Amino acid sequence: xxxxxxxxAASLSVIGVGVAIxxxxxxxxxxxxxxxxxxxGMSFKPGPGVEIAQRYCLTxxxxxYVSIQxxxxxxxxxxxxxKMKNAYGAPIPDDQVSTLVTYLxxxxxx
Amino acid sequence: MTCDAGEEEVLFLNRSRFLVAAGAALGGxxxxxxxxxxxxxxxxxxxxxxxxxxxxxxRPLLEVTPRPPQLExxxxxxxDGVLTPNDAFFVRWHLAGIPQSVDAxxxxxxxxxxxxxxxxLSLDDLATMPAIEITAVNECSGNSRGFFxxxxxxxxxxxxxxxxxxxxxxxxRDILSRAGLQAKAKQVQFRGLDGPVLxxxxxxxxxxxxxxxxGDDVIVAYLMNGQPMPLLNxxxxxxxxxxxxxxxxxxxxxxxxxxxxxxxxxxxKTAYRIPDTPTASVVPGTTGFATIPINKLNVRSFVTNxxxxxxxxxxxxxxxxxxxxxxxxxxxVEISIDGGRTWRNAALEQDYGKYxxxxxxxxxxxxxxxxxxxxxxxxxxxxxxxxxxxxxxxxYMRNSIETYKVTVS
Numbered sequence: 001x002x003x004x005x006x007x008x009a010a011s012l013s014v015i016g017v018g019v020a021i022x023x024x025x026x027x028x029x030x031x032x033x034x035x036x037x038x039x040x041g042m043s044f045k046p047g048p049g050v051e052i053a054q055r056y057c058l059t060x061x062x063x064x065y066v067s068i069q070x071x072x073x074x075x076x077x078x079x080x081x082x083k084m085k086n087a088y089g090a091p092i093p094d095d096q097v098s099t100l101v102t103y104l105x106x107x108x109x110x
Numbered sequence: 111m112t113c114d115a116g117e118e119e120v121l122f123l124n125r126s127r128f129l130v131a132a133g134a135a136l137g138g139x140x141x142x143x144x145x146x147x148x149x150x151x152x153x154x155x156x157x158x159x160x161x162x163x164x165x166x167x168x169r170p171l172l173e174v175t176p177r178p179p180q181l182e183x184x185x186x187x188x189x190d191g192v193l194t195p196n197d198a199f200f201v202r203w204h205l206a207g208i209p210q211s212v213d214a215x216x217x218x219x220x221x222x223x224x225x226x227x228x229x230x231l232s233l234d235d236l237a238t239m240p241a242i243e244i245t246a247v248n249e250c251s252g253n254s255r256g257f258f259x260x261x262x263x264x265x266x267x268x269x270x271x272x273x274x275x276x277x278x279x280x281x282x283r284d285i286l287s288r289a290g291l292q293a294k295a296k297q298v299q300f301r302g303l304d305g306p307v308l309x310x311x312x313x314x315x316x317x318x319x320x321x322x323x324x325g326d327d328v329i330v331a332y333l334m335n336g337q338p339m340p341l342l343n344x345x346x347x348x349x350x351x352x353x354x355x356x357x358x359x360x361x362x363x364x365x366x367x368x369x370x371x372x373x374x375x376x377x378x379k380t381a382y383r384i385p386d387t388p389t390a391s392v393v394p395g396t397t398g399f400a401t402i403p404i405n406k407l408n409v410r411s412f413v414t415n416x417x418x419x420x421x422x423x424x425x426x427x428x429x430x431x432x433x434x435x436x437x438x439x440x441x442x443v444e445i446s447i448d449g450g451r452t453w454r455n456a457a458l459e460q461d462y463g464k465y466x467x468x469x470x471x472x473x474x475x476x477x478x479x480x481x482x483x484x485x486x487x488x489x490x491x492x493x494x495x496x497x498x499x500x501x502x503x504x505x506y507m508r509n510s511i512e513t514y515k516v517t518v519s
Contacts, residue, residue: 002202023337025241025243025278025336026235026237027214027216027234027236027237027332027346027347028214028233028333028338028345029215029233030213030214030215030346030348031211031213031214031215032167032211032212032214032338032341032346033210033212033213034165034167034209034210034211034341034342035166035210036165036166036179036208037163037165037176037178038176038177039176039177040176042164042176057355058518059207059307059308060205060206060306060307060308060311061175061177061178062176062177064173064174064175064176067177068157068174068175068266069157069263069266069267070155070156070157070256070261070262070263070266071156071157074261075475076263079263080263086308087312087376087380088119088306088308088311088312089308089309089310089311090308090374091308091310
């Protein structure tokens, strides 16, 4: 296919503008230290089963990972809990999965 | 910026006149300053309230989640200039094991796997190699996920999980050449200093095919807009894959592993997969379709100086914004004030390269009424944004035409 003139013009300008050999661009030195904010007091909503969420979810992420979600169905919360357990290794005991799903679907569901 | 007011082309569009100007935008409407006193932003979807929180080395950003941090750039920042300031640049980590102190002088990039000789490169070593600068958009795969309908679980971003910066570093290709590849080399895998909280959680690793990894523009960057990058954006070195989604731009790059097979780690084989269809779209609820790893950005455009729902005074209204794609470059940006029924060209501003935001300008001589202002971009590889949004189960790659309800009083 014949290349249109504007594409040619764009690629020429890239040579001139987009990629250039940098001058006086030394890599950084020294140490950067930050203090990450905590979860800033956020917590799961109270409700039956909240202690399971507190015990197993907060290990890896703040409760905002739940509270920002759209109102998910029980099937969707089930999939999320199984993903956390099976793909990410959250040590949620098998016999507490359904209570956790019910808690999430009740407090953060449709 | 060569056109002055005398060179403007006057266009008529339904009830309003459009004026296209290839010049500095008029003063007047600025949303950028409105955010100063706010403590939160309401994104227009369920559970979209986001506190504005200043993380280390950052100005107040929309806090999607604090741990691991996901911080969104307030959209008005994109009106301030073609480059996104480092302290406003979005942040997204997958795993909470993030070093909070990094010594650049001790940092090493280990190159191992199917290579002739293993390397352990310091930043001083990188300083001896040819330096490259490239301006490129870094966009999260899930940018705009909150706007998908039906909604999708995941990071609930508005449109601010993207940014454009000038990156300085060395070509990955030069590093790979120094190590020397074995004949069986197939992909290159990347890992940063971050790690999971639990040992059972897969460490975050991404991989590129050899031909992509050895491309002209893939660099290991140590400067961002001419400065050391904020720790939360990957200090001291980050992989830059221009034109590709941010998931590949591994932060705090520490391990480069040449593989003799296609990477089957969780973050390649299971996560970040898109439908193997022309626009990465399927009918909601579809299952069983073939998938591929997410790759190049699709074409997008935004208005940056007027927000959805804004009220403006009648008269000459400047419209301006940004457009970008996955590396073919922006060919055209068009504006509509009738919800996409009719379109007129906007003027493209300075070209910072095919991977950069391209700013555009237009002027609208607006009469009182309510308008659906829309913007669409076309890329040099012949793609134009669609009105109909795509959908996929990951909530990736949203790029439909943006429309803004504007009341002219």
